[in-house]
Amino acid sequence: MTRSEQLFAKAQQSIPGGVNSPVRAFKGVGGDPLFVSKADGAYLYDADDKAYIDYVGSWGPMILGHNNPIIREAVHKAVDNGLSYGAPTENEIVMAELVKKLVPSMEKVRMVNSGTEATMTAIRLARGYTKKNKLLKFEGCYHGHADSLLVKAGSGMLTLGEPSSPGVPEDVAKHTLTATFNDLDSVKALFQEFGDDIACIIVEPVAGNMNCIPPVDGFLEGLRAICDEYQAVLIFDEVMTGFRVSLGGAQAHYNICPDLTTLGKVIGGGMPVGAFGGKAEIMACIAPEGPVYQAGTLSGNPIAMAAGIAALTELSTNQESIYQDITAKAEKLVTGFKAQADKAGVALTTNQVGGMFGFFFSTDEKITGYKQATQCNMEQFQKFYHLMLEEGVYLAPSAYEAGFTSTAHSDEDINNTIAAAGRAFAKL
Numbered sequence: 001m002t003r004s005e006q007l008f009a010k011a012q013q014s015i016p017g018g019v020n021s022p023v024r025a026f027k028g029v030g031g032d033p034l035f036v037s038k039a040d041g042a043y044l045y046d047a048d049d050k051a052y053i054d055y056v057g058s059w060g061p062m063i064l065g066h067n068n069p070i071i072r073e074a075v076h077k078a079v080d081n082g083l084s085y086g087a088p089t090e091n092e093i094v095m096a097e098l099v100k101k102l103v104p105s106m107e108k109v110r111m112v113n114s115g116t117e118a119t120m121t122a123i124r125l126a127r128g129y130t131k132k133n134k135l136l137k138f139e140g141c142y143h144g145h146a147d148s149l150l151v152k153a154g155s156g157m158l159t160l161g162e163p164s165s166p167g168v169p170e171d172v173a174k175h176t177l178t179a180t181f182n183d184l185d186s187v188k189a190l191f192q193e194f195g196d197d198i199a200c201i202i203v204e205p206v207a208g209n210m211n212c213i214p215p216v217d218g219f220l221e222g223l224r225a226i227c228d229e230y231q232a233v234l235i236f237d238e239v240m241t242g243f244r245v246s247l248g249g250a251q252a253h254y255n256i257c258p259d260l261t262t263l264g265k266v267i268g269g270g271m272p273v274g275a276f277g278g279k280a281e282i283m284a285c286i287a288p289e290g291p292v293y294q295a296g297t298l299s300g301n302p303i304a305m306a307a308g309i310a311a312l313t314e315l316s317t318n319q320e321s322i323y324q325d326i327t328a329k330a331e332k333l334v335t336g337f338k339a340q341a342d343k344a345g346v347a348l349t350t351n352q353v354g355g356m357f358g359f360f361f362s363t364d365e366k367i368t369g370y371k372q373a374t375q376c377n378m379e380q381f382q383k384f385y386h387l388m389l390e391e392g393v394y395l396a397p398s399a400y401e402a403g404f405t406s407t408a409h410s411d412e413d414i415n416n417t418i419a420a421a422g423r424a425f426a427k428l
């Protein structure tokens with residue numbers, strides 16, 4: 001038995017399913033999860049001291065590589081001044097100003113502790129501001145685990161085959177409408193029927209929780225136009241895409257201005273952080289300025305702010321080289337995968353935006369939606385996954401998750417990953 005196997009057996013006695021978040025449990029690929037002992041640069045080390053080239057990056061935050069010295073030093077420095085105060089600090093202003101500068105549609109920003117808190121509050125805010133009840137989301141998009149967003153969701157929900165969670169009362173779920181990603185007609189149909197009572201559309205501008213699916217031309221523009229027509233709030237959930245597909249997120253990449261934006265992952269540099277923000281007029285409805293309530297004991301935590309400020313400062317200072325670099329690596333990786341799959345006679349399709357990528361075992365040449373993503377060859381994916389793990393490559397343990405490159409991946413890491421994929425494809 002490996003040490004990871006021993007730890008997983010032990011963990012299940014005191015932690016449900018042995019994990020503190022379901023996507024870690026390897027349910028989508030079978031077998032036992034790796035227990036991690038440390039991470040550095042592009043590498044994860046498991047409890048048996050085996051090294052893996054990591055394309056999960058803690059599910060997105062590690063854009064500058066694990067254990068990045070700039071972030072680590074900022075955290076060390078902050079720790080010396082106490083861990084939490086529950087009172088305002090100057091660094092919260094620094095963080096808010098940084099976010100406003102990098103994502104100009106966010107005229108005002110509130111810091112929270114996770115992406116889930118950010119989206120949950122953004123929805124409440126949209127409802128409070130518009131005085132309407134319903135929200136519209138897309139099948140296969142995941143926005144964290146707030147009740148009203150656990151309807152036809154992606155990520156672990158898709159992996160576990162239960163896209164709508166038990167425990168969400170019908171009275172809550174009935175206010176969540178689900179449309180088809182990349183299909184404006186499905187959105188228009190719902191607005192024609194319920195438009196007077198739809199408070200907001202929430203969308204992952206690049207879907208990253210049903211693998212990686214970019215928006216088709218005109219989709220995000222169409223959502224903007226529909227929201228304008230019906231006075232609904234357009235929320236871009238950029239928890240994954242923020243500071244990832246470009247410095248200004250997907251809204252900068254596609255040049256669409258949402259009313260509200262949610263952030264997480266990269267913005268915390270690896271600490272538990274989320275944020276929401278947008279038009280000053282809408283944000284004025286949040287307590288204590290307005291009546292829509294939201295709060296948090298650890299919100300704006302000084303250690304998390306120090307890590308986040310260090311990460312965003314590094315990203316904005318060296319933006320051109322960093323975003324070119326992670327984009328080029330993701331491009332090279334998926335192009336290499338495709339070439340190797342072709343060589344082995346395996347049907348594979350890939351998607352990629354900035355430092356975010358996905359691959360599908362499918363004959364479909366362009367994967368643009370939920371239906372295609374869920375019709376891929378799951379057996380091949382699972383086999384490939386374990387072959388790559390043996391090769392020392394750690395990919396997301398589910399066919400419904402995007403992968404991420406970081407500045408820490410070297411050319412050699414990418415080349416070695418492509419070569420490993422070639423050997424794996426040949427064995428499928």
Ligand SMILES: Cc1ncc(COP(=O)(O)O)c(C=O)c1O
Nearest residue numbers: 114115116142143144239240264
């Ligand atoms: C697009 C998106 N929104 C929201 C969330 C929820 O964030 P968190 O896991 O930090 O609660 C995630 C990931 O988990 C996500 O990918």
Ligand SMILES: NCC(=O)CCC(=O)O
Nearest residue numbers: 021023059155208209401
């Ligand atoms: N794409 C899915 C996530 O990022 C979530 C990670 C988790 O739930 O542990």
